[in-house]
Amino acid sequence: MSVDDRPTLSAPDDDPWLWLEEIEGKQPLDFVERQNQLTLAAFGGAAFERDRDILAAIYDRPDNIPYVSRRGSDLHNLWKDATNPRGLWRRTTLAEFRKASPAWETILDIDQLAAHEGEDWLLSQIATMPGSTRAILSLSRGGSDAVTLREFDLATKSFVTDGFTLPEAKGGVDWLDADTLLLSSAHGEGMATSSGYARTVRLWRRGQAVEQAQVIIETAADHMMIYGMSDDTGAAPRAWIIDQIDFFNHAIWLRDAAGTPTKLDLPTGIWMQAHGDWFAIKLRKDWTVEGRSYATDTVLGISLSAFLAGRRDFAVLFEPAPRRALQGLFWAAGKLVLSILDELQPRFEICTPSAGGWNRETLGGLPQIGVVDIWPLDRHPSESNGDLLANVQDPLTPPSLLLLERGVESPMVLKQAPKTFTADGLIVTQHEAISVDGERIPYVQTGPTTDTGDAPVYMSAYGGFGHSVKPYYNASLGKLWLERGGTTVQANLRGGGEFGTRWHDAGRLAGKKLSHDDFATVAADLVRRGVTSAKRIAAQGGSNGGILITNMLVRYPERFGALFCTIPLIDMRRYTKLLAGASWIAEYGDPDKAEEWEWLKTYSAYHNVKAGQSYPPILIATTRRDDRVHPGHARKMAAKLQAMGYEAWFYEPAAGGHGYGKDNKERAGFEVIGFRFLKEKIGWRDES
Numbered sequence: 001m002s003v004d005d006r007p008t009l010s011a012p013d014d015d016p017w018l019w020l021e022e023i024e025g026k027q028p029l030d031f032v033e034r035q036n037q038l039t040l041a042a043f044g045g046a047a048f049e050r051d052r053d054i055l056a057a058i059y060d061r062p063d064n065i066p067y068v069s070r071r072g073s074d075l076h077n078l079w080k081d082a083t084n085p086r087g088l089w090r091r092t093t094l095a096e097f098r099k100a101s102p103a104w105e106t107i108l109d110i111d112q113l114a115a116h117e118g119e120d121w122l123l124s125q126i127a128t129m130p131g132s133t134r135a136i137l138s139l140s141r142g143g144s145d146a147v148t149l150r151e152f153d154l155a156t157k158s159f160v161t162d163g164f165t166l167p168e169a170k171g172g173v174d175w176l177d178a179d180t181l182l183l184s185s186a187h188g189e190g191m192a193t194s195s196g197y198a199r200t201v202r203l204w205r206r207g208q209a210v211e212q213a214q215v216i217i218e219t220a221a222d223h224m225m226i227y228g229m230s231d232d233t234g235a236a237p238r239a240w241i242i243d244q245i246d247f248f249n250h251a252i253w254l255r256d257a258a259g260t261p262t263k264l265d266l267p268t269g270i271w272m273q274a275h276g277d278w279f280a281i282k283l284r285k286d287w288t289v290e291g292r293s294y295a296t297d298t299v300l301g302i303s304l305s306a307f308l309a310g311r312r313d314f315a316v317l318f319e320p321a322p323r324r325a326l327q328g329l330f331w332a333a334g335k336l337v338l339s340i341l342d343e344l345q346p347r348f349e350i351c352t353p354s355a356g357g358w359n360r361e362t363l364g365g366l367p368q369i370g371v372v373d374i375w376p377l378d379r380h381p382s383e384s385n386g387d388l389l390a391n392v393q394d395p396l397t398p399p400s401l402l403l404l405e406r407g408v409e410s411p412m413v414l415k416q417a418p419k420t421f422t423a424d425g426l427i428v429t430q431h432e433a434i435s436v437d438g439e440r441i442p443y444v445q446t447g448p449t450t451d452t453g454d455a456p457v458y459m460s461a462y463g464g465f466g467h468s469v470k471p472y473y474n475a476s477l478g479k480l481w482l483e484r485g486g487t488t489v490q491a492n493l494r495g496g497g498e499f500g501t502r503w504h505d506a507g508r509l510a511g512k513k514l515s516h517d518d519f520a521t522v523a524a525d526l527v528r529r530g531v532t533s534a535k536r537i538a539a540q541g542g543s544n545g546g547i548l549i550t551n552m553l554v555r556y557p558e559r560f561g562a563l564f565c566t567i568p569l570i571d572m573r574r575y576t577k578l579l580a581g582a583s584w585i586a587e588y589g590d591p592d593k594a595e596e597w598e599w600l601k602t603y604s605a606y607h608n609v610k611a612g613q614s615y616p617p618i619l620i621a622t623t624r625r626d627d628r629v630h631p632g633h634a635r636k637m638a639a640k641l642q643a644m645g646y647e648a649w650f651y652e653p654a655a656g657g658h659g660y661g662k663d664n665k666e667r668a669g670f671e672v673i674g675f676r677f678l679k680e681k682i683g684w685r686d687e688s
Contacts, residue, residue: 003611003643003644003645004016004643005609005610005611005640005644007606007607008607009601009607009608012597012607013573015573015636017636018636020632020635020636020639021630021632021635021636023624023630023631023632028635031635032624032635032650032652035650035651035652036650036651036652036653038649039619039649039651039673039677040651040673042649042677043649043673043677044673048669048672051480051672051676052665052668052669053668054479055475055476055479055480055671055672056082056664056665056667056668056669058420058475058476058479059475059664059667060080060081060082060664061081061420062081063417063418064417064418065399065401065417066102067401068377069379070094070378070379070383070387071378071379071383072131072383073093074092074093075092075093075094075097076089076091076107076126076379077089077090077091077092077104078090079104080663081664082664084109084110084111085662085663085664085665086110086111086114086121086123086662086663087110087123088104088106088109088110089107089108089110089123089126090104090105090106090107091107092105097414106157107154107157108123108137108152119139120142120655120662121139121140121141122140122141122142123138123140124138124139124140124147125137125138125172127173127174127175128154128175128379128380129175129178129230129380130232130382133153133154134151134153134160134163134175135152135153135154136150136151136152136164136173136175136181138172140657141168141625142624142625142657143623143625143655143657143658143661143662144625144657145170145580145657145658146168146169146170146627147168147169147171147172148165148166148167149164149172149173149185150163150164150166151163151164164181164204164206166183166210167187168187169186169187169188169191169192170186170192170196170197170198170627171185171186171187171198171225172185173185174228174229174239175230176203176230176237176239179205179206180203180204180205180206181203181204182201182202182203182204182228182229182239183201183202183203183204183210184200184201184225184226184228185198185202186198186199187210193219193220193224193225193582194221194222194582195580195581195582195583196579196580196583196627197224197225197580197583198225198226198227199218199219199221199223199225199226200215200216200217200218200219200226201216201217201227201228201241202214202215202216203216216228216241216255216261217241217243217253219243222582223243223244223246224244224245224246224583225244225583226241226242226243226244227241227244228241228242229242231274231381232380233274233331233381234276235277237257238254238255239254239255240252240253240254240255240274241253241255241261245268246585247465247583247584247585247586247587248269248466248586249268249269249586250268251263251264252264252272254308264307266281267283267285267287269283269284269285270282270284271284271328273329273331274304274331275331275334275336276304276334278302278303278334278336278353279301279302279304280300280301280317280329280336280351281299281300281301282298282299282326282329283295283296283297283298283299284296284501285501289312289314290312292312292314294316295319295320296320296500296501296502297320297325297326297501298318298319298320299316299318299326299329299338300315300316300317301314301315301317301353303353315353315357315358317336317360318340318349320500321342322499322502323342323343323344323499324340324342324343324499324500325340325341325497325498325499325500325501325503326338326339326340326500327340327341330375331381331384332378332384332386332387332388333384333386333406334352335350335352336350336351336352336353337349337350337374338350338351339373339374341468341498344430344442344492344498345368345369346366346367346368346369346371346372347362348362348363348366348374349361349363364409365404365409365411366392366402366411369394370397370471371392371393371394371470371471372391372392373390373391374388374390374404375388375389376388376389377389377403385406387403387404387405387406388404389401389402389414390402390404390411393417393473394428395428395446395471395472395473395474395478396423396426396427396428396473398416398417398418398419398473399416399417399472399473400413400417401414401415402414417473420475420478421475421482421483422483425448425449426446426448426449426482427446427447427448427449428444428445429444430443430444430445431443431444431445431525431529433524433525434521435514435517435518436517436521437517439494439506439518441491441518441521442492442498443489443490443491443522443525444471444489444490445487445488446471446482446488447482447486447488447531448485448487451530451531452532453530453533454532454536455486455487455531455532455536456481456532456536456538456682456686457486457487457489457531457532457538458477458481458486458488458489458539459488459490459491459523459526459537459538459539459540460489460491460539460541460545461490461491461492461493461518461541461545462493462495462541462543462544463493463494463507463516463519463544463545464496464507464508464512464515464545464547464587465504466496466504467496467497468492468497468498469490469496471490474488476671476675480672480675484686486684486686487531487532489522491518491519493507493515493519493548494506494507494511494514494515494518495511495512495515509587509588509589509596509599510602512587512588513551513602513603515548516547516548516551516552516555516603519552520552520555520556520559523537523539523559527559534558534559534560535682535683536561536682537559537560537561537682538560538561538563538564538678538679538681538682539552539560539562540563540564540565540566540674540678541565541566542565542567542568543568543569543658544587545565545566545568546565546566546567546568546620546629546634547568547569547570547603547605549563549564549565549568550565550568550570550605550606550637553605553609553615553616553618554605554609554610554613554615555605555608557613557615558614560616561616561681561682561683562617562618562619562677563617563618564618564619564621564674564677564678565619565620565621565634565637566620566622566660567621567622567623567626567629567634567658567659567660568620568622568633568634568637569581569629570604570605570606570633570634570636570637571604571606571632571633571636571637572591572601572607573591573600573604573606573607574591575588576591578630578632578633579627579628579630580627580628580629581629581630588600605637606636606637606640609640609644609646611645615641615646615647616681617647617648617649617677618641618646618648619649619651619677619678620637620638620648620649620650620651621634621650621651621652621673622634622651622652623653623654623655623656623657623658623660623661624652624653624654624655625654625656626657626658627657628657629658634650634652635650638650649677651670653670656670
């Protein structure tokens with residue numbers, strides 16, 4: 001009996017499952033409902049509810065760290081717990097926050113708002129202006145990227161009657177002045193790019209219909225997006241306009257107080273941060289200017305006014321090495337902070353500009369192992385006094401939130417997250433596997449001090465968009481995998497940003513297949529080292545990691561016991577036609593170009609599934625409100641695998657956006673379904 005394996009590599013557009021791309025259609029939703037019932041019947045029940053509630057209780061703990069941002073004199077926080085599943089927007093002072101149990105003032109109760117208005121609201125973003133009590137709130141339905149904009153008064157703690165409001169669309173705003181917004185939204189006829197993001201930046205004045213808002217700049221429809229940012233760190237108010245050509249390239253315009261735009265004569269593939277009369281850039285490609293050459297990933301600094309006057313005498317602020325790369329840069333009180341990974345260890349440097357040159361120093365007092373993240377305490381750079389926040393942790397040490405005050409040598413611990421699992425007898429070790437082309441692929445292993453050769457292993461990775469994967473403290477894996485005797489492994493694949501642009505580019509476009517080879521190599525290395533056997537390896541990946549996991553299914557099935565694929569990108573033939581897919585062409589390629597489809601088809605698992613193979617069981621899970629990666633990817637892959645006779649499970653809750661749920665209980669349930677599936681399929685009974 002023949003098996004219908006469409007679509008195939010020879011007929012990539014003959015797709016019998018296209019009907020599953022209709023997100024809210026009756027037939028697709030009937031499919032989703034049947035699949036959800038089957039999955040919950042198999043992996044739900046009392047044990048599922050117990051573990052979900054254990055995890056939700058951890059996420060809802062009152063002693064979890066309330067992460068804050070200072071706006072004016074107050075610290076603001078969005079807090080979720082069992083009583084407030086959608087969240088409380090609240091504020092306090094720094095003096096109060098230093099206390100073990102700070103007193104908080106509620107600004108807005110999102111649960112009350114959602115109940116009162118009968119909407120599935122979540123608060124996704126807050127745009128404020130220094131010296132003003134007004135804010136623009138971005139309200140999302142069920143966690144989607146598209147938002148409704150509404151003006152809010154922090155003094156009265158209420159929405160402004162006849163204030164700025166905008167229906168649901170992707171994009172946002174920034175305040176230009178008390179009565180004018182820089183609107184970067186896809187709302188309106190012809191206002192969206194092919195990626196679904198804003199095609200224009202508009203000046204939207206108070207009392208004006210949005211249709212009458214002046215378009216001050218427009219980008220091409222095939223660019224990713226364009227957006228504006230207000231900047232009051234200079235001598236006069238100004239704004240930056242970013243024309244994002246693709247995911248990694250953009251043109252930058254400076255709009256002065258008179259409204260005159262000036263395009264900066266800079267390469268498109270840069271990171272840029274400006275403050276006052278200074279700016280710094282990180283190069284994505286080699287650059288030669290006025291006879292001097294600078295290497296990829298170098299950071300350069302210069303006076304903005306001197307640059308606009310024609311000077312190009314940049315100061316070199318950072319130089320990369322093969323395994324030393326910049327991770328980010330930002331300004332605080334006129335100082336540029338550089339975040340660096342050096343052989344995957346955190347380092348931070350501060351560069352201070354002056355007429356006499358740039359002073360450079362190392363930021364001390366922080367751990368040089370584990371994970372350290374640093375960011376400004378103040379939301380608005382013009383209000384910053386130089387105070388920084390740092391988050392310090394590792395897979396067995398819960399996060400500590402530190403305050404690095406200006407002029408104070410030693411960081412102060414503001415908050416310490418609770419230990420949410422027992423780490424006795426566990427150890428964190430670092431290893432390297434040798435990939436198919438000889439490249440060293442790092443990975444972090446957490447688990448028992450001795451190897452049994454049969455450890456239940458949970459493997460994860462990402463390997464895309466220059467995103468660096470770091471070994472954070474993970475409460476869910478700790479409680480439900482490590483504490484019960486399992487081992488976790490996190491791999492640093494090419495395609496990430498751990499070692500800079502060369503590492504990213506090696507796993508981008510045609511190299512994406514190499515990124516997948518890296519992951520399979522790590523799995524094989526675990527067996528070689530005697531940690532486990534292939535049938536005991538469970539692997540999970542989400543979003544870009546969905547391509548990874550489905551390629552493990554079709555390319556390296558013998559190396560895994562079970563696979564969990566979440567909010568995934570899978571169909572590389574049609575991805576550019578689904579929601580925000582066109583915005584990722586710079587990462588993967590364009591399937592409508594024959595030469596690029598040649599490499600895309602090598603890792604489009606949807607087209608590479610073959611009949612009669614020994615594929616491991618797979619659970620594919622997405623969310624209906626994901627308006628970034630279309631749920632059709634997951635639906636179609638599950639349907640095709642099932643039709644071909646493979647063990648493929650599917651799960652799709654209604655809310656969650658490009659994540660696992662709109663609240664802590666939904667998030668916990670999504671994760672626990674995955675854990676229970678993986679444990680059963682690798683033969684691990686971890687319960688009494």
